[in-house]
Amino acid sequence: MGLIKRVGIFLFNGVELMDFAGPxxxxxxxxxxxxxxxxxxxxxxAQKGEIRTSNGLIVKADYDFSDCPQTDVLVIPGGDIRPELISNDAISKWIESQNRHTEITFSVCNGAMLLAKAGLLKGLAATTHHYFYDKLSEIDLSINVVQKSRYVDTGKIVTSAGISAGIDAALHIVLRIFGEKVVLHTIDIMEYESTAYRNDGNK
Known part of the structure; x- marks a missing residue:
């Protein structure tokens, strides 16, 4: 349990603030x-420079694709995901490349569409924000889109529903990796009351 896990969170113009800030x-x-x-x-x-979130906050990433360390946990948040972002081959290839070595690859909200485009949800159960169930299926018809669930854990891949569900899924990942004591410490620090992180994501 002494190993430090590296968590890389992908940012893009239009990213939903809570989708990445929650995890x-x-x-x-x-x-x-x-x-x-x-x-x-x-x-x-993807490149160095400022990122504007969907609600206008300006942030700057620590790394870009050229110098990013390998991650143990990769977080792909959602937001204003336009067709040009989904069809961006460099992003899909980077996600797929990181996923080869991650312990867990984790999407929040409609970030699941980027996982689907990278081919990571093929034949798997997955969830997303309820506004995007159909759009996720359109990207890959083999995905079993799970509705009305806070998150879906298929092992290497964890997908969560919209926005606040990313907190529950992230707590679930803490529980998976480091166990009960660490997740209870985390929720105590956060003064967080939901127990959805431990009930398979069911609402």
Whole structure:
């Protein structure tokens, strides 16, 4: 349990703030007042420069595709995902390349569409924001789109529903990797009351 897990969070213009900030908070909160560091959390964008979130906040990623470390947990948030983003081969190839070595690849909200485009959801159960069930199926008809679930865990791939569900799924990942004691410490730090992280994602 002494190994620090590297968490890389992908950012893009139009990213939904809570989709990445929620998991970022979870993974960094696990480290606060803890006996060791559990997660090294960083952000990644396709190119260097400013990123404007869907609600207008300007952020800047720690790395871009050219210098990003290999991740243990890859987080793909959702947001204003336009057709040109879905069809961007460089993004799909980067996600697929990172996924070869991750312990867990995790999407929030309609970020699942980017996983689908990279071929990572083929034949799997997955979920997304309820507005995007049909769009996810359109990208890959082999996906079993699970409705009304906070998250779906198929092992290597974890997909969550919209926005706040990303917090539950991230807590579930903390529980999976480091166990009960660390996740209870994390929710205590966050003063978070939902128990959806431990009930297979069912609402």
């Amino acid at each position: 970022y908070e979870v993974f960094t909160a696990a480290n606060l007042m803890a006996p060791q560091q559990y997660f090294d959390v960083f952000t990644v964008s």
